[in-house]
Amino acid sequence: MNKIDVALICKALSDSNRLEIVQMLSDGEKCGCKLLERFEITQPTLSYHMKTLVESGLVNDRKEGKWHYYSLNTEHFVQFKKFIEALGCENSAGETDGCCRC
Amino acid sequence: MNKIDVALICKALSDSNRLEIVQMLSDGEKCGCKLLERFEITQPTLSYHMKTLVESGLVNDRKEGKWHYYSLNTEHFVQFKKFIEALGCENSAGETDGCCRC
DNA sequence: TAAATATATAGATGATTATCAATGTGAGGG
DNA sequence: CCCTCACATTGATAATCATCTATATATTTA
Numbered sequence: 001m002n003k004i005d006v007a008l009i010c011k012a013l014s015d016s017n018r019l020e021i022v023q024m025l026s027d028g029e030k031c032g033c034k035l036l037e038r039f040e041i042t043q044p045t046l047s048y049h050m051k052t053l054v055e056s057g058l059v060n061d062r063k064e065g066k067w068h069y070y071s072l073n074t075e076h077f078v079q080f081k082k083f084i085e086a087l088g089c090e091n092s093a094g095e096t097d098g099c100c101r102c
Numbered sequence: 103m104n105k106i107d108v109a110l111i112c113k114a115l116s117d118s119n120r121l122e123i124v125q126m127l128s129d130g131e132k133c134g135c136k137l138l139e140r141f142e143i144t145q146p147t148l149s150y151h152m153k154t155l156v157e158s159g160l161v162n163d164r165k166e167g168k169w170h171y172y173s174l175n176t177e178h179f180v181q182f183k184k185f186i187e188a189l190g191c192e193n194s195a196g197e198t199d200g201c202c203r204c
Numbered sequence: 205t206a207a208a209t210a211t212a213t214a215g216a217t218g219a220t221t222a223t224c225a226a227t228g229t230g231a232g233g234g
Numbered sequence: 235c236c237c238t239c240a241c242a243t244t245g246a247t248a249a250t251c252a253t254c255t256a257t258a259t260a261t262t263t264a
Contacts, residue, residue, distance in 0.1 A: 001117045003121050003122065004118055005113070006121060007115065007116050007117060007118045007121055008116075010112045010113070010115040010116040010121075011112070011113075011116035013108070013109065013112040014109050014110075014112040014113035014116050015109060015251090015252080016105045016106055017252090018157050019105050019108060019109055019112075019189075022189060022190065022230080024191065024193055025190075026189065026190045031210085032210070032211065032225085033209085033210060036210095039251075041252090042253075042254065042255085043210080043212090044211090044212075044213080044214095044252075044253080044254075044255085044256095045105060045252070045253055047211065047212060047213085048209095048251090048252075048253080049252085050211095051212090052251095053195045062214070063211095064219095064230065065210090065212075065260095065261060065262070066209065066210045066260065066261045066262065067209095067211085067261095069209065072190050073104050074174065074190070080186075080258095081186060081190075084182075084183060085183060085187070087121075087124060087125065087128065088124065088127075088128045088174050088176070088179050088183075089128055117221090117222080119222095133239065133240085133241060134240070135239085135241085137239080143222095143223080143224095143234075144224060145240080145241070145242090146223080146224070146225085146241090146243080147222070147224075147245095148241090149221080149241060149242060149243085150221095150222075150242095151222090152241095152243090154221095165241095166238090167232075168230070168231045168232070168239065168240050168241075169207055169230060169240065169241090170240075170241065178218095189216085201249095
């Protein structure tokens with residue numbers, strides 16, 4: 001995962017509605033209409049946010065009948081977390097113990 | 103640290119220039135002119151990005167003579183990492199072992 | 205087949221973003 | 235006291251964002 005991918009995910013998480021959607025999905029997959037109930041936004045706006053999340057790679061979209069089930073893309077999410085975890089940690093070759101100061 | 107703070111930090115990290123600045127600062131504090139050397143942007147644009155980072159709480163700004171020294175706000179950064187680490191982890195009360203599946 | 209439901213798309217709008225050139229400010233040096 | 239250097243601010247601009255209303259599409263149900 002490179003800088004561009006991470007920046008895209010950060011952009012996806014830079015809206016508090018979308019952050020809350022991700023929190024809700026951590027509990028397991030949910031369909032769009034269930035998500036919509038929890039927000040004070042219109043259906044097209046939710047659709048727009050879900051598109052943003054899916055395109056960032058953070059969320060999966062599974063269609064079943066007339067429903068869309070959204071879930072976290074765990075693989076991608078873990079990679080993102082690793083990048084953020086490493087960010088802000090000195091990784092210079094000069095370190096003798098192989099550990100950063102964070 | 104609440105959702106609004108996290109969304110603000112994510113917004114600050116949603117630009118690959120700023121992501122790279124944070125990477126550079128992980129190596130220790132740097133002055134603006136040193137940072138500027140590494141990018142293909144003008145000085146006002148760097149100034150704008152640094153303001154964004156400082157206002158997100160992620161970066162400290164220390165003035166010394168005519169220089170500005172920027173460094174990571176470790177405390178804030180650690181809190182952000184904790185939030186992201188917890189995000190996407192089920193924390194429901196039903197869990198018996200107190201651990202999430204991530 | 206017609207109605208209802210879940211979602212997407214199109215088009216509009218006001219707000220915000222990233223960027224620049226030009227200029228202002230404050231500190232040091234000759 | 236002027237000049238230079240590091241940085242901020244202003245004003246402009248083109249692009250993107252978040253949101254809405256209106257409408258289209260696809261699927262299930264009566």
